[in-house]
Amino acid sequence: MTEATGTPAVRTEERDGVLVITIDRPQARNAVDGATARALAAAIDELEARDDLLVGILTGANGVFSAGMDLKAFAKGDTPIVEGRGFAGITRTDIKTPLIAAVEGYALGGGTEMALACDMIVAARDATFGQTEVHYGIVPPEGGMVRLPERIPRNIALELLLTGDPLPAARAEQLGLVNHLTEPGEALPQALKLAHRVAHNAPLAIAAVKRVLNERTAFRDTDALREQDHFVAPVLASQDAREGARAFAEKRSPHWQGR
Structure with missing residues (x-):
């Protein structure tokens, strides 16, 4: 074990x-x-560059995985997209090392999309997923519309995407989205147990399994993400998208105009 390093945010x-x-x-x-x-992208680069790191775990501090995109920053013109790598430097990156999401509390919007970009998910029983973007005049373009219907039944995914309703972790586990449920506060310890079970095996075998699954699914995901961008770009550039972010920052209901 080594001491934690990195930027204050990661x-x-x-x-x-x-x-x-x-x-x-x-x-x-x-x-x-x-x-x-950018800090998350750098952490993934470290994971990928080192032969002695066989598994990665993505988690959040203080009992929350991630509320997704920082809408207050977005309203000011800041973007959490890393060019060529997607949201949080993760969602459009071909990550060769197995990656596990350890989810406590909320994983909403881009938080769910980060979890979907991981290979496995461990979640506390009281954790909550959700693609809430429609509430703010936008859509989940970083895997929510592509990966969620591949992980759970399409009709359930469509309901969640169209309503923005939350998905409790217990229900997510029933649907096959979550590998393991834990008691609150135990998602990271359980993810570490799973990670060490993987890391105990032969490095070449681990790499081969991940590569085969990547080449069978990740490249198809990349094509689908690229194709969806034609439909997504006008939504993200709309007046409604800006209104959704402003309404969130100002803690009021949005006034949609349909343009």
Whole structure:
């Protein structure tokens, strides 16, 4: 085990061949702004560059995974997108090392999309997922519309995407989205147990399994994400999108105009 390192918003810690990446922005419920996205991308680069790190874990500090995009920062023109790598520097990145999401509390919007970009999910029983973007005049373009219908039944995914309703972790586990449910506060310890079970195996075998699954699914995801962008771009550039972010920042109901 080594001491945690990194920027104030993102900490990394090595634990016997496992790199724990922790989003630590308690003042924003671990929502991701531009600086946090770049720090997460750097942490993933560290995970990928080192042969002695066999598994990564993505989690959030203070009992919250991530509230997704920092809408207050977005309203000011800041973006949590890293060019060529997607939201938080993760969602459009071909990550070769197995990555586990350890989810406590809320994983909303981009938080759910970060979890979907991971290979496995461990969640506390009281955790909550949700693609809430429609409430703010936008859509989930970083995997929510592409990966969620592949992980759970399409009709359930469509309901969640169209309503923005929350998805409790217990229901997510029933649907197959979550690998393991834990008691509150135990998601990271359980994720570490899972990670060490993986890391105990032969490195070449681990890499081969991940590569085969990547080449079978991740490239298809990349194509689908690219194709959806034609429909998503006008929504993200709309007056309603700006109104949704302003309404959130001002703590009021949005006034949609349909343009």
